[in-house]
Amino acid sequence: MIPGPIEFEPSVLRAAGSATNSHVAPDFIETFGHSLDMMKEVWQCPSGQPFVLAGSGTLAMDTAAANLIERGDQALVISTGYFGDRFADILARYGAVVKVLKSPVGGVVDTDLIEAELKINQYKLLTFTHVDTSTAVKVDPRPIGQLGKKYGVITILDGVCSVAGEEIRQEEWGIDVVLTASQKAIGVPPGLALLVVSPKAMNVWKNRTSPVGSYYSDWTNWLLIMNAYADRKPSYFGTPAVNLVAALEVSLQLILKEGLEARFARHKNTGAAFRSGLKALNIKQIPLSDEIASNTLSAPWFPDGIQNQNFLSSVSANGVILAGGLLPEIKGKYFRIGHMGSVNQGDILSTMGAIEAGLASCGYSFTKGAGINAAFASLNAF
Numbered sequence: 001m002i003p004g005p006i007e008f009e010p011s012v013l014r015a016a017g018s019a020t021n022s023h024v025a026p027d028f029i030e031t032f033g034h035s036l037d038m039m040k041e042v043w044q045c046p047s048g049q050p051f052v053l054a055g056s057g058t059l060a061m062d063t064a065a066a067n068l069i070e071r072g073d074q075a076l077v078i079s080t081g082y083f084g085d086r087f088a089d090i091l092a093r094y095g096a097v098v099k100v101l102k103s104p105v106g107g108v109v110d111t112d113l114i115e116a117e118l119k120i121n122q123y124k125l126l127t128f129t130h131v132d133t134s135t136a137v138k139v140d141p142r143p144i145g146q147l148g149k150k151y152g153v154i155t156i157l158d159g160v161c162s163v164a165g166e167e168i169r170q171e172e173w174g175i176d177v178v179l180t181a182s183q184k185a186i187g188v189p190p191g192l193a194l195l196v197v198s199p200k201a202m203n204v205w206k207n208r209t210s211p212v213g214s215y216y217s218d219w220t221n222w223l224l225i226m227n228a229y230a231d232r233k234p235s236y237f238g239t240p241a242v243n244l245v246a247a248l249e250v251s252l253q254l255i256l257k258e259g260l261e262a263r264f265a266r267h268k269n270t271g272a273a274f275r276s277g278l279k280a281l282n283i284k285q286i287p288l289s290d291e292i293a294s295n296t297l298s299a300p301w302f303p304d305g306i307q308n309q310n311f312l313s314s315v316s317a318n319g320v321i322l323a324g325g326l327l328p329e330i331k332g333k334y335f336r337i338g339h340m341g342s343v344n345q346g347d348i349l350s351t352m353g354a355i356e357a358g359l360a361s362c363g364y365s366f367t368k369g370a371g372i373n374a375a376f377a378s379l380n381a382f
């Protein structure tokens with residue numbers, strides 16, 4: 001139950017473990033093309049250009065920056081934690097002049113503040129993190145998409161911890177780039193960087209006057225390949241991660257079979273169940289309110305006197321693996337529970353049970369069973 005790599009469906013793992021195909025074999029071409037088609041459905045961006053590259057989520061961020069930034073461009077980063085700060089570093093590496101609007105720990109940046117900033121400076125693009133995995137803070141993409149349209153700024157959503165878990169309607173909401181990695185809510189072992197890019201952002205890229213600063217990431221190389229697979233034709237630039245693409249096809253099929261609305265609702269119920277369970281144990285969470293708390297992971301503060309390592313090893317001895325803190329300024333003071341992908345009621349209740357056992361072994365005083373009961377009641381209220 002960590003926020004990635006998550007638990008994978010057996011059929012996804014079987015696809016990943018099947019014999020490695022040629023990247024130009026007709027059935028692999030169909031697998032790749034079908035995956036690209038399904039990405040547009042899952043992202044809800046019918047006019048978008050999907051990219052599938054071998055690499056992690058950081059490569060997806062790097063690719064967006066490399067292709068959309070030219071030296072001296074102004075970029076605005078809305079940071080709600082660790083991954084916002086990382087985007088600022090990446091953009092600067094490609095020559096952007098970066099301004100960071102940083103939220104307080106557990107909070108979001110006010111939309112008015114973002115708009116005020118867009119009024120005084122001519123930004124080329126802005127980035128924000130849908131769910132920051134270091135804080136479990138969720139940002140509402142809708143007002144940011146509207147600001148992007150109003151001020152002619154390209155909007156980039158880091159959805160590594162949200163795509164296929166939290167509601168995203170890329171095209172309707174006017175978000176230009178939505179990117180993720182395979183090992184989180186998409187449910188495929190680590191190794192794929194996935195992006196869908198709007199026609200507006202593709203045009204900005206086409207009108208560049210300088211070459212893209214990364215040879216591997218350059219869309220000049222990959223667009224032809226993605227188009228070829230979409231047209232079910234063989235092509236080659238760099239060998240795709242054949243086994244992972246096979247797994248991606250299976251996972252996207254499972255996601256669409258469950259249905260996007262049902263999947264978003266299931267994640268909402270899961271997030272609410274963990275919030276209820278933790279509240280019943282008197283444990284506070286990093287997000288300052290439930291409205292901005294993510295449904296794909298939870299980030300609870302440790303109660304006073306509880307030590308990171310003792311707690312996590314005790315939870316693990318009770319059969320559940322959780323993650324420690326990530327945000328440098330508060331690292332040892334909180335832990336993280338990943339609950340995206342194929343998490344069911346049994347997983348939620350056994351996780352709450354292991355958390356209770358961990359708290360008890362650390363000497364925390366609470367009513368035994370309160371967390372499990374509250375989580376169960378929350379799940380069955382829906």
Ligand SMILES: *Cc1c(COP(=O)(O)O)cnc(C)c1O
Nearest residue numbers: 056057058083131133160161181
């Ligand atoms: C995990 C994560 C990343 C980085 O992805 P990697 O695959 O670890 O490179 C970026 N942004 C967010 C929001 C993430 O959760």
